[in-house]
Amino acid sequence: xxxxxxxxxxxxxxxxxTTGSIEHAVLAGRECLERxxxxxxxxxxxxxVGVYRDGNVVEPANSALxxxxxxxxxxxxxxxxxxxxxxxLRNGACGVLNAVHAxxxxxxxxxxxxxxxxxxxxxxxxxxHEPNDFRYATAGAAWLLSKGVDRESGFGPLRISPxxxxxxxxxxxxxxxxxxxxxxxxxxxTITVDVADDYDTVIVATAAATLRDYLAEQPExxxxxxxxxxxxxxxxxxxxxxxxxxxxxxxxxxxxxxDAGSSGLAxxxxxxxxxxxxxxxxxxxxxxxxxxxxxxxxxxxxxxAV
Amino acid sequence: MSAARLGALGAAxxxxxxxxxxxxxxxxSGGQFDVERITGIRTRRMVDRSAGEDSLSLGALAxxxxxxxxxxxxxxxxxxxxxxxxxxxxxxxxxEPAAAHEIARRIGADNAMGYDVVNACGGTMTAIxxxxxxxxxxxxxxxxxxxxxxxxxVTEGALAEAKGIRDLxxxxxxxxxxxxxxxxxxxxxxxxxxxxxxxxxxxxxxPLCIAKPSDASENMIMLTDNMTMQAAPRRETWAKLHRDxxxxxxxxxxxxxxxxIVFHQLGVAFTEKLAESGSKIHEAExxxxxxxxxxxxxxxxxxxFLALYDYISRGEIPKGSKVCLVPTASGMIxxxxxxxxxxxxx
Numbered sequence: 001x002x003x004x005x006x007x008x009x010x011x012x013x014x015x016x017x018t019t020g021s022i023e024h025a026v027l028a029g030r031e032c033l034e035r036x037x038x039x040x041x042x043x044x045x046x047x048x049v050g051v052y053r054d055g056n057v058v059e060p061a062n063s064a065l066x067x068x069x070x071x072x073x074x075x076x077x078x079x080x081x082x083x084x085x086x087x088x089l090r091n092g093a094c095g096v097l098n099a100v101h102a103x104x105x106x107x108x109x110x111x112x113x114x115x116x117x118x119x120x121x122x123x124x125x126x127x128x129h130e131p132n133d134f135r136y137a138t139a140g141a142a143w144l145l146s147k148g149v150d151r152e153s154g155f156g157p158l159r160i161s162p163x164x165x166x167x168x169x170x171x172x173x174x175x176x177x178x179x180x181x182x183x184x185x186x187x188x189x190t191i192t193v194d195v196a197d198d199y200d201t202v203i204v205a206t207a208a209a210t211l212r213d214y215l216a217e218q219p220e221x222x223x224x225x226x227x228x229x230x231x232x233x234x235x236x237x238x239x240x241x242x243x244x245x246x247x248x249x250x251x252x253x254x255x256x257x258x259d260a261g262s263s264g265l266a267x268x269x270x271x272x273x274x275x276x277x278x279x280x281x282x283x284x285x286x287x288x289x290x291x292x293x294x295x296x297x298x299x300x301x302x303x304x305a306v
Numbered sequence: 307m308s309a310a311r312l313g314a315l316g317a318a319x320x321x322x323x324x325x326x327x328x329x330x331x332x333x334x335s336g337g338q339f340d341v342e343r344i345t346g347i348r349t350r351r352m353v354d355r356s357a358g359e360d361s362l363s364l365g366a367l368a369x370x371x372x373x374x375x376x377x378x379x380x381x382x383x384x385x386x387x388x389x390x391x392x393x394x395x396x397x398x399x400x401x402e403p404a405a406a407h408e409i410a411r412r413i414g415a416d417n418a419m420g421y422d423v424v425n426a427c428g429g430t431m432t433a434i435x436x437x438x439x440x441x442x443x444x445x446x447x448x449x450x451x452x453x454x455x456x457x458x459x460v461t462e463g464a465l466a467e468a469k470g471i472r473d474l475x476x477x478x479x480x481x482x483x484x485x486x487x488x489x490x491x492x493x494x495x496x497x498x499x500x501x502x503x504x505x506x507x508x509x510x511x512x513p514l515c516i517a518k519p520s521d522a523s524e525n526m527i528m529l530t531d532n533m534t535m536q537a538a539p540r541r542e543t544w545a546k547l548h549r550d551x552x553x554x555x556x557x558x559x560x561x562x563x564x565x566x567i568v569f570h571q572l573g574v575a576f577t578e579k580l581a582e583s584g585s586k587i588h589e590a591e592x593x594x595x596x597x598x599x600x601x602x603x604x605x606x607x608x609x610x611f612l613a614l615y616d617y618i619s620r621g622e623i624p625k626g627s628k629v630c631l632v633p634t635a636s637g638m639i640x641x642x643x644x645x646x647x648x649x650x651x652x
Binding site for chain 2: 046051052055056057058059060061063064065067068072073074075076078079081083084085086087088089090091092094095098101102104105106108109111160161162163165166167168169170172173174175176177178179180181183184185186187188190191290291292294296
């Protein structure tokens with residue numbers, strides 16, 4: 001493909017944990033656009049990869065409500081040639097890489113010039129109804145994607161594996177659902193997230209297998225000079241894999257003792273950026289792992305001369 | 307760059323059929339609605355989850371039907387996108403993992419990556435928009451959209467809660483369940499290809515239709531301001547978008563010579579109004595309309611392709627027909643897809 005796709009800007013919602021998922025995504029998206037110095041109307045496609053949403057609203061797509069919050073092409077103006085199309089893409093922590101894959105096609109074809117990916121998770125009932133064992137941090141993040149100026153920068157080829165375990169009914173590792181028989185009239189503030197007993201070892205093994213296959217397919221990646229950037233499904237996830245595969249460093253999202261959910265990878269990238277660790281030409285390998293169980297990875301070169 | 311085509315189409319319906327009158331005898335709210343007269347819906351299918359019918363089972367059946375009508379084995383699929391509004395695994399409404407993974411397992415799509423796209427009744431068209439772009443960009447060769455729309459839980463909510471004719475839950479009485487599956491692959495010639503897919507979201511109207519669990523009963527509910535959603539400006543948006551798209555291509559609706567048009571199956575009268583708006587904005591006659599709402603009701607994200615499947619199964623769509631598909635969905639989503647179809651027929 002005669003182009004590259006870059007993360008033009010990133011952001012994290014700074015709202016308190018009492019804020020809902022829609023607002024977290026809106027705040028992260030707005031901050032991202034302001035940092036980039038562009039207007040909401042400059043976004044052609046808005047993808048929401050958030051999973052756990054306010055009140056368990058299932059229609060419309062949360063992306064439409066987020067687009068409304070961002071004041072982004074609220075109605076079609078005939079003859080203007082400008083509009084935004086938004087949709088939810090859902091695949092747990094790996095959804096962000098599926099969104100990057102789709103965005104790459106949209107940018108390559110000229111279907112879109114700028115794509116905003118937002119993510120957020122919050123307990124559907126708000127923090128007042130959140131049980132202690134709800135595994136996800138209340139958080140939101142955003143990535144603004146556009147075409148890079150040179151072919152060497154940005155994302156390399158993506159590898160997103162099929163979910164592990166190919167027999168029907170295989171344990172996905174994490175199952176998040178609303179039990180319609182048990183919810184009674186409390187369905188707007190109820191969610192169950194079941195985690196398999198062996199999830200920690202399964203998700204690390206899934207991530208390692210995907211990363212191994214990826215590095216074998218992309219021999220030009222020199223792990224010794226690259227940083228492994230990941231979401232945070234388990235403690236020490238990035239550092240353990242970085243050591244195993246000989247990366248120069250490993251970094252995962254820092255969201256306390258809670259899993260950053262759909263925002264994991266975007267948060268990790270943004271935190272590194274804020275630390276000044278992403279100098280021009282820096283080589284990264286992004287890795288996400290989540291329910292399926294499954295993982296995805298892609299190389300990334302920070303734009304600019306070394 | 308390769309163009310994409312609609313390579314194969316499959317469908318699966320729940321076993322149990324209900325007449326509208328039969329359904330309304332279960333109305334426990336005390337409300338009385340003349341659903342059949344207002345919407346033209348006579349019958350519909352609804353899942354029996356106690357009998358094992360859910361998003362995964364219906365989705366797998368539609369996917370297998372689609373594969374059987376294609377040249378492909380399940381292992382040939384690079385990607386599976388599940389595109390229903392909600393995912394039901396038995397009585398669990400699932401947020402993770404993505405339904406696409408389990409559907410891939412059940413049909414043996416061992417090489418397919420998978421994820422879910424959620425965009426209310428625009429889900430299937432959204433997923434095709436993504437696949438068409440991914441194929442054209444050379445990122446994917448063959449993908450499948452599986453839309454198992456299990457939307458009747460909000461009908462149950464309306465039966466329990468809807469009271470007056472202006473009740474925001476009335477539209478929920480027009481919904482039903484069905485699954486479709488569509489393979490999108492590389493086009494081989496001009497006579498079998500997707501010409502374009504264009505989609506937009508008019509987010510100003512996104513609060514007009516909200517589906518969520520009820521806090522008044524043990525049900526899912528859908529609250530819809532139908533009057534505002536179906537008002538003239540919204541009925542015309544698809545045609546204005548399409549007209550603008552065609553102007554860029556140096557064409558007009560009449561020039562396109564569509565053989566058939568498929569609107570969202572919301573109700574007989576509403577699709578007539580969509581067609582009237584189309585005639586007005588395009589200044590052209592609308593082609594013959596595919597309509598199945600009278601027998602399948604509004605099956606959400608699966609309606610357009612269920613209608614197409616139904617007509618193809620009855621031999622009423624000749625090979626090489628050019629079809630215009632028009633999604634309208636909560637959000638609000640508007641769009642248009644133009645495709646000449648060959649592989650789907652016969």
